[in-house]
Amino acid sequence: MKKGIMQVPAGVSNRHVHLSQEDLEKLFGAGYELTKLKDLSQQGEFAARETVSVIGPKGIIEGVRILGPVRKETQVEISRTDGFRLGIDAPVRQSGHLEGTPGCLLVGPKGVAVLEKGVIVAAIHIHMSPSDAQKANLKDGDKVTVFIGGQRPVTFHEVLVRVHPRFRLELHLDTDEANAAWLNNGDKVWMVKDQQSLSMVG
Amino acid sequence: MKKGIMQVPAGVSNRHVHLSQEDLEKLFGAGYELTKLKDLSQQGEFAARETVSVIGPKGIIEGVRILGPVRKETQVEISRTDGFRLGIDAPVRQSGHLEGTPGCLLVGPKGVAVLEKGVIVAAIHIHMSPSDAQKANLKDGDKVTVFIGGQRPVTFHEVLVRVHPRFRLELHLDTDEANAAWLNNGDKVWMVKDQQSLSMVG
Numbered sequence: 090m091k092k093g094i095m096q097v098p099a100g101v102s103n104r105h106v107h108l109s110q111e112d113l114e115k116l117f118g119a120g121y122e123l124t125k126l127k128d129l130s131q132q133g134e135f136a137a138r139e140t141v142s143v144i145g146p147k148g149i150i151e152g153v154r155i156l157g158p159v160r161k162e163t164q165v166e167i168s169r170t171d172g173f174r175l176g177i178d179a180p181v182r183q184s185g186h187l188e189g190t191p192g193c194l195l196v197g198p199k200g201v202a203v204l205e206k207g208v209i210v211a212a213i214h215i216h217m218s219p220s221d222a223q224k225a226n227l228k229d230g231d232k233v234t235v236f237i238g239g240q241r242p243v244t245f246h247e248v249l250v251r252v253h254p255r256f257r258l259e260l261h262l263d264t265d266e267a268n269a270a271w272l273n274n275g276d277k278v279w280m281v282k283d284q285q286s287l288s289m290v291g
Numbered sequence: 292m293k294k295g296i297m298q299v300p301a302g303v304s305n306r307h308v309h310l311s312q313e314d315l316e317k318l319f320g321a322g323y324e325l326t327k328l329k330d331l332s333q334q335g336e337f338a339a340r341e342t343v344s345v346i347g348p349k350g351i352i353e354g355v356r357i358l359g360p361v362r363k364e365t366q367v368e369i370s371r372t373d374g375f376r377l378g379i380d381a382p383v384r385q386s387g388h389l390e391g392t393p394g395c396l397l398v399g400p401k402g403v404a405v406l407e408k409g410v411i412v413a414a415i416h417i418h419m420s421p422s423d424a425q426k427a428n429l430k431d432g433d434k435v436t437v438f439i440g441g442q443r444p445v446t447f448h449e450v451l452v453r454v455h456p457r458f459r460l461e462l463h464l465d466t467d468e469a470n471a472a473w474l475n476n477g478d479k480v481w482m483v484k485d486q487q488s489l490s491m492v493g
Contacts, residue, residue, distance in 0.1 A: 168372075168470065169470035169473065170370075170372050170466060170467070170470050173466075181442050181443060181473065213443075240383050241383060241415075241447075242447075242448035242449055243445060243446065243447055243448065243471070244445065244446035244448070245443075245444075245445055246444040246445065246446070247444055264372060264375075264467075265372070265466075265467050265470040265471045266471040268370065268371035268372050268467040268471075269445075269467045269468040269470075269471035269472070270471070271371065271383065
C-alpha cells in the first residue's frame, strides 16, 4: 500500500430493514421465510423480494427492501433525509448498537410490527477481509479517512474499519453521503490510513 | 484570519424554486405577486408563502417553497436525492448556469409551467461581503476547503467563494451535503483557505 493509500469500491446503502423471525412472522404470517431477490456483495447476505412500509409520526415510506437472512433483532436503517420525512430522529450508530434508538411502525401484507427501538442511520464503515487488513496494516476497529474525487470532492473522516473473514473489501455509506459526494454504487474511492487532513484544523 | 482558517455559519438549502414573472403568472394567475413569508439571510431575498408541486418522470414532490423576488429565468434547485425520487438527472451547477439542464413540470393553483430547462443541484458555495473577503484574503471565484466536525466529520473541497456587497457571510449547501455532515442550519463550520487536504491524495 503505497504511502498508506488504497482504493476501495463503494457500496451505497439505500434504506432497508433487517427483521427478526418474530417480526417477519408478524408482517408476513406464521412460519414465513424470506425469498431471495439477489445476493449482496457481503457473503451470505441477500436482498429479499419482500418489502415493508416504514411509518413515523410525520410520514410513511413504502416499498422499503428487507435484507436477509433474519437477525436476532430487527433493525431499520434510514438516511437522515428519510428521518426528516418520517419524523424520526434516528442517531448515527454502528449496526447492532440499538440501545436507546427510536422505534417506528412497520406494515406488511399480513400485519404490523410496532418497534420500540431499532431505527438508526448507519455509520460509514469499510468492510475488509483479514488479508486486506494485513495488506493495509489495519485492524478491526481502526479508523481511516476516505477521499472521494469527482465533481463533488469530499473527504469522510473517522471511517470505521470492520475486519471479518466473510467480509469483502467495500466502503458502506448511505444515500446522503453518496449523494453529497456524487458517488454511485461500485465507484472507487481512496482510503487513506493517516488522518493528515484533520491535523490542519486541530 | 489565523493560519488561513475562518468560521462560517451554515445555511442549509432545502429544495426550492425561483420563478420568472411569466411562469409565476402561469402558475398563480395574471398579474400575480409573491407574498413574503420571511426574509432570508441574504439581503433582499425572501421565502414566499406560495409553494408549487415539482413533477418529474418518476415522481412528484408537493409543497416546494418559492423564493422571491422573481428572477429573469425560472430555476428549480433540488438535491440529488430529490432527483432520484423525481427521475430527473439534474447536474451540479452554479445558480443561473442553466444551459443544457433538464426541465420538469411545475403545478400551481391556477395552472402549470412546462420547463424545458432549469433543474439543478446547486453547487456548494460561500457568500461573503467584500470586507469579509478582504479579511480572509479571498476574491470572488476562489475555491476553499470547508471542514465540518461533529459526529459525522466531513471535508468539502473546492467550495466556491462568491463576493458581493449584498452578501452576508454564509456557507450554502444542500440537504444531502448537510445530512452527510450531520449539520443543522446556523451551525458553524471551518473554512480553510489552503487545500492541504487535497495534496495527500494528489
